[in-house]
Amino acid sequence: MIKCDALAQNGKDEHSAANGIRRSYNRDDAPRSKLPVMSESEINPDSRLRLFEELIIPHLDAAHNLARWLTRNEQDACDVVQEAYLRAFRFFDGYKGGNGKYWLLEIVRNTCFTWLRRERRSLHVVPFDEQAHCSVPEANQEDALVDASDLTVLRKCIDTLPEAFREVVVMRELEEMSYRQIAEVSSLPIGTVMSRLSRARKRLEECASGRIVESDK
């Protein structure tokens, strides 16, 4: 079993090697660049919808991917994305330009976490259980024996990462977002993003090697 040091909440999380991290970003990168602030005509509901569709609908794949990885279920991901889009439309006046993708992902992420909290409450499950979240799921050991390819194992390891770690891995490796963009979307300091990503990678390494050794027996 992999040892789980109390994650996220502890002070160490804030630690960072932020020295040397890029401070300047090009225009596309900057999450809150001063791009077109909505003019009066755009507040008209019809053009508001058009503008929203034009700027925010193109990021549906990114929204779905993040929701799918956080909820780990297709139907739930679709529900969450739909809810997030309606929420985004309602808050569209607060969108100040910049890359709509990160603005949307922030809303998708919050909707996911609200949804996950609700789900846990209805299942009467303790919100964070170290054992459940940090150990390799035992029920799947047989699967591992049958299909022990490294990638399948790694995939399962990602799936069983605590959400705080899973989301940074997905945003970094699958969405190829910069630390700054991840920090924006998850409302975390850059140092926290770095240390979570680093710890997530360490966990994945331990998890994957643990599983492979296990399945080799």
Added chain:
Amino acid sequence: MNCSNDLIEAYMDGELDPASKAAVEEHLSTCQACLEAHARFRKQSASIRAAAPYYPAPAHLQQSVREALRRTAVNERPAAVRNTPWRWVAIAATVLLAISVSWNVRRPQTQAGETDLIAQNVLSDHIRSMIGTHLLDVPSTDQHTVKPWFNGKLDFSPDVKDFASQGFPLIGGRLDYLTGRTVAALVYRRRQHVINLFTWPSDSTPVDESHFSRNGYNAVHWTYRSMTCWAVSDIGMNELEQFKDLYEK
């Protein structure tokens, strides 16, 4: 440079500024341990990308999202909504409900009780304006656009001022319905927060300033040049006070 996994990861993620990047590269050329760590991180990153599928949205999701958005947008089209008699039925029902509820809960109406009742309505109205999308009939940051817009729609002309330079920019106005009459709602922004300023001619003697709070929303009530004013927002009471002082200047 000392060995640091953090730096190697940041290097791999393309997050280093040119100087640090050069320093890491130089270090990697001499340090076998770090070179191996770097290779390990790269291999892991590639494995993660290979192992973890990217889940694009299924086609039906795009369709259902678009449909849901259209439905929402149609509901908020002001002209369509405002022309239906249902809107007035809904308003009347809301007002009646508010009155009947407070009637049951409340002792006989005193002046204070009446102000309390208005406070409740004003707070609810503010919240409704935020939930729905009918925040603005006339979206404009120009007081000379907003003020004339009310001409002919009200039997008074509200005092419209802009406080953009003081951090309370005007963003527009709308007609609203309170205490059995049509009133002017002027909408301001304070950072990300919205302030609704309801105003209509006062029909009683000037009142002292009073404050109300409910569920995290604050309201200030005062009389200014024989107009009743209510400012409502989720900003702190002191900022709302500041806003009121600006409006009175």
